[in-house]
Amino acid sequence: MQLLQCNNLSKTYPNGTQALHDVNFTVEEGEFLVIIGLSGSGKSTLLRCINQLHPVSSGELYFEQQQLTAMAGKELRQQRSRIGMIFQQFNLIPRKTVLTNVLAGALAVTPVWKSLLGLYSEAQKKQALDYLKIVGLEHKAYVRADNLSGGQQQRVAIARALMQNPKILLADEPVASLDPSTSHSVMKYLQKINQELGVTVICNLHFLSLVRTYASRVIALKGGRIVYQGAPDDIDEQWFKTIYGEDAVEVSIN
Numbered sequence: 001m002q003l004l005q006c007n008n009l010s011k012t013y014p015n016g017t018q019a020l021h022d023v024n025f026t027v028e029e030g031e032f033l034v035i036i037g038l039s040g041s042g043k044s045t046l047l048r049c050i051n052q053l054h055p056v057s058s059g060e061l062y063f064e065q066q067q068l069t070a071m072a073g074k075e076l077r078q079q080r081s082r083i084g085m086i087f088q089q090f091n092l093i094p095r096k097t098v099l100t101n102v103l104a105g106a107l108a109v110t111p112v113w114k115s116l117l118g119l120y121s122e123a124q125k126k127q128a129l130d131y132l133k134i135v136g137l138e139h140k141a142y143v144r145a146d147n148l149s150g151g152q153q154q155r156v157a158i159a160r161a162l163m164q165n166p167k168i169l170l171a172d173e174p175v176a177s178l179d180p181s182t183s184h185s186v187m188k189y190l191q192k193i194n195q196e197l198g199v200t201v202i203c204n205l206h207f208l209s210l211v212r213t214y215a216s217r218v219i220a221l222k223g224g225r226i227v228y229q230g231a232p233d234d235i236d237e238q239w240f241k242t243i244y245g246e247d248a249v250e251v252s253i254n
């Protein structure tokens with residue numbers, strides 16, 4: 001089933017920078033789509049437009065056949081709550097426990113006054129612990145988030161995003177701050193939630209070796225335009241140079 005459709009999406013920031021030009025693509029349920037491209041090619045902008053963190057300048061975005069770009073207010077908030085997101089810097093609340101951080105993911109479905117008082121239901125707490133188990137961190141539930149390693153914090157961020165019961169998880173360079181082996185560990189958990197929970201993943205990555213290991217499909221951006229859409233294994237030397245430039249050299253992460 002088609003989950004997401006982007007039609008002629010363009011984005012120009014208020015300072016005049018056009019970050020996306022007429023971007024067209026669709027995403028099927030269950031895909032693990034990776035977006036690649038040089039720094040500044042528009043990868044983060046595209047993810048932020050998908051969940052409407054940044055309004056698009058023109059074009060249409062359909063999520064489950066409903067036009068997100070025509071929504072506002074409560075309707076938009078409801079649809080957005082099905083699109084989770086994780087970031088390069090994890091964005092946890094450092095002095096709160098891991099469990100509290102995961103519960104914060106339920107904000108979209110919890111009245112603000114309840115969440116401020118920490119009044120989550122027993123069912124929500126059980127759910128949070130279950131998600132922590134999925135990312136292998138149930139034993140850290142009552143530890144302060146800033147006592148965890150970077151890779152562990154990113155796994156907490158994944159569990160927090162799962163509390164939204166997302167159909168799609170957007171991952172904006174989720175391993176860019178991590179060392180190679182920790183990167184694989186985090187990518188494996190993203191793969192697990194994609195394959196076992198059926199959450200569609202759209203992820204920005206820098207290293208092609210990670211792309212080849214985890215992506216089911218790849219989109220490459222260059223100067224805000226799509227220059228490649230296809231299988232990760234079809235990115236040969238010629239495509240590599242088209243995407244990253246003639247002088248680029250592939251660097252591997254093992």
Ligand SMILES: Nc1ncnc2c1ncn2[C@@H]1O[C@H](COP(=O)(O)OP(=O)(O)OP(=O)(O)O)[C@@H](O)[C@H]1O
Nearest residue numbers: 013015017019037038039040041042043044045046
């Ligand atoms: N808030 C903003 N205001 C103005 N210009 C921006 C803003 N955010 C990004 N840009 C510009 O938009 C273009 C695309 O940036 P974007 O961050 O989407 O690229 P990226 O491929 O994710 O890069 P990186 O890999 O370095 O994160 C760049 O020219 C960038 O300078």
